[in-house]
Amino acid sequence: MVETSRLPVVNVATVPQRSPLRYPGGKTWLVPHIREWLRHTQPELLIEPFAGGGIVSLTAVMEGLVKDCVMVEIDRDVAAFWRAALENGEGLIDQVAHFEPTMDTLRGIEGACPASVLEHGFRTLVLNRTRRGGVLARGASFSKHGENGRGLLSRWYPETLAARLAAIQDYADRIAFFEGDGMKLLPLLLRGWGKDAAVFLDPPYTARGGKQSGLRLYEHSQIDHEALFGLLADTEANFLMTYDAAPEIFELVQRHRFEAVSLSMKNGHHNQIDELVITSERLFA
Numbered sequence: 001m002v003e004t005s006r007l008p009v010v011n012v013a014t015v016p017q018r019s020p021l022r023y024p025g026g027k028t029w030l031v032p033h034i035r036e037w038l039r040h041t042q043p044e045l046l047i048e049p050f051a052g053g054g055i056v057s058l059t060a061v062m063e064g065l066v067k068d069c070v071m072v073e074i075d076r077d078v079a080a081f082w083r084a085a086l087e088n089g090e091g092l093i094d095q096v097a098h099f100e101p102t103m104d105t106l107r108g109i110e111g112a113c114p115a116s117v118l119e120h121g122f123r124t125l126v127l128n129r130t131r132r133g134g135v136l137a138r139g140a141s142f143s144k145h146g147e148n149g150r151g152l153l154s155r156w157y158p159e160t161l162a163a164r165l166a167a168i169q170d171y172a173d174r175i176a177f178f179e180g181d182g183m184k185l186l187p188l189l190l191r192g193w194g195k196d197a198a199v200f201l202d203p204p205y206t207a208r209g210g211k212q213s214g215l216r217l218y219e220h221s222q223i224d225h226e227a228l229f230g231l232l233a234d235t236e237a238n239f240l241m242t243y244d245a246a247p248e249i250f251e252l253v254q255r256h257r258f259e260a261v262s263l264s265m266k267n268g269h270h271n272q273i274d275e276l277v278i279t280s281e282r283l284f285a
Contacts, residue, residue, distance in 0.1 A: 049182025084121025
């Protein structure tokens with residue numbers, strides 16, 4: 001039986017929204033756990049091999065919880081956004097300021113082949129903010145009703161997005177980004193750091209015989225979970241990892257003698273679900 005975390009699930013409205021991306025399975029609710037974990041471990045470097053919306057890396061750097069961070073993302077569209085935001089933030093802000101979402105402009109961007117990293121990154125941001133649930137996978141539909149019936153505009157806030165992009169630009173010299181396979185890059189990134197590095201992992205997950213949403217939400221939804229647990233068992237780095245509370249994950253936690261607590265929360269469909277927070281040492285019980 002896994003103990004319940006002593007830290008409550010936070011209302012995401014009370015946490016600074018630092019990422020411009022809406023991300024299925026985003027981890028804003030986990031921020032209190034991230035803060036306590038990093039204050040306890042006091043690493044120099046944070047590595048996030050499955051960056052996604054990047055809320056953990058952004059929070060860690062902007063709140064002074066780590067000196068530097070490394071983000072890795074395998075999805076080409078998401079990677080293009082982070083490259084554009086970190087390398088050409090001003091250009092991205094300018095495009096945001098001058099764009100008006102209509103079904104015609106969105107269909108044009110959806111069908112376009114971007115000619116540069118900036119165009120590709122802007123395309124990712126637009127589709128992420130205007131599609132239902134922020135889903136980027138093929139076949140995702142645009143928002144029809146949205147918040148308060150505002151439809152396509154319900155998640156498109158140019159001034160807010162520009163402010164978030166400007167804040168990211170302010171910390172760009174402390175954020176390294178790599179496009180690639182986090183599973184393959186993680187051993188290389190950890191080399192020589194020892195306990196001065198911390199790793200946050202929110203890997204894509206599709207339960208055997210259980211929920212298959214990962215196959216629908218993400219282009220890259222399959223990884224070798226046993227290999228990932230083995231890799232973490234062989235490193236000196238501290239880690240915090242989140243997973244669905246599935247039997248096969250319980251078994252891996254026990255096999256490697258990791259620590260885990262559970263949190264009960266509501267997903268985007270208002271269903272109650274259990275999440276695991278897994279660490280190398282006992283922190284949240």
